[in-house]
Amino acid sequence: MHHYWFGDVENAVCHPAGGEPAALDERLDHLTIGMRQFIPLNWEDAITCGIVRNRQEYLTVLRQLCMQRAERMMRASLQEKDQEIIQMVRLLSELDTTTNSLLERVTDWYSLTDLGITKGRGFRHEKELIARLKKHPDPGLRACIESIETLLTVRTTISRQIAVQAEALFPNCSALVGGLVVARLVSRAGGLRELARMPGATIQVLGAEAALFSHLRGGTPPPKHGIIFQHKRVHSAAKRVRGRVARVLASQLAIAARLDAGRGEVVPAFLEKAQTKINRAGEDRALD
């Protein structure tokens, strides 16, 4: 017996699947096809089946079914909640890049109007620089810096929003490294399900692809951490244990991602054990 979209064919006899397009669509989800004995359909069987009368009609009906099906699957996939977070994370990093390069341009301009300062020196903080520039006599320069300041406020809003949403969607991962870092990891992986399928070793170097591939091609040392470096547990760990912290943290994140994808709620028993392991890795003891 061979299963096709229009019906089942056995010894040149066709049993039509019948029903409306929606029913045909649903039937496809439940068919199990073994590819070893598979024979591609012969469209003329759809005539025998009484589903269509000719080739043109065959293609029309099949196309309608496939378009509906693809549309439905596409919608379902875009409505997955993590998809919105992914877009927000991309927006956030774009905001970072943009504000940085805008600020640099404006500083270049400003440094010509005030020869007393050297570029990049003399300001302890971005905010200090912005405050100074806002009082600048040039109206053009002032307009630029005000816009940049607005973008920086937007950046803060978005990043808070990402953190809050990520904490709700990925509770176990967020408990380990905080919502924002998790959101970045999910975004890099392409989704929570994708992250959950990754081994810890991959999660450890997500975001360090350039270093990883240059290592694989030869010569350079392997990266110890990618995005997870952004969490304070990793970047504030003593340098000699930082690789170990990154590795242990990543392996616990791999489990946390699976819990988030599967259960979607906090699992205290796991978190307690995971935190202990990660803390232990951070102790500056002899590397064993």
Next chain:
Amino acid sequence: MLWIDGVLVSPGKGGVYGERMLGEFRIWDPRRSKCAALARHDPTIDFLPDQRVLYLGAAHGTTVSHIADYVEVVYAVEIAAHPMRNLLRVCQERPNIIPIMADARNPSSYAPLVEAVDILYQDVATPSQVDIALDHRVFLKDEGILILMLKTPCMDSRRSPEDLCSEAISLLQPTYRILNTVWLEPYHRDHAAIVAQAVPSPFP
């Protein structure tokens, strides 16, 4: 294939993705489409009005739309939701494209929809590209043509493109007879196009 003064074109309604027109014809840019780049390197590549094509890795439907201008029907398989959105828009204008949202690594999920085809066109970014080409032999008519756009960087970044390509060829060989292998330079880096013919199955 239609060439006008050395420019590859396809006959169809324009405005699919902002492609330029040459009179009534849509310009098929080798820098945008690996298939057009292949046609530049290999003049034997052709698409004919009565042909059926299975296209794996349809993406936004750019190349699909050009192939659809030539052939009877294209079964276009794409896994990602964002490109599928654009592909569906392309389908609205072209009644001979059948969109399928599925993973080419798992042909059983769309096997009940696809008939035997004359051309299998594969352009997917996964390490298992060669396995996919072998698994889809079943959808190809005997002596049908496989056009495999081999993306060597996503197979193994440690090995050289040439090495990966010759390994791919040796793996394909019992199932396919290799007709031609071209590198798509200067249009696409580290991409080889392998054109092969399905060897008739010994079991009828």
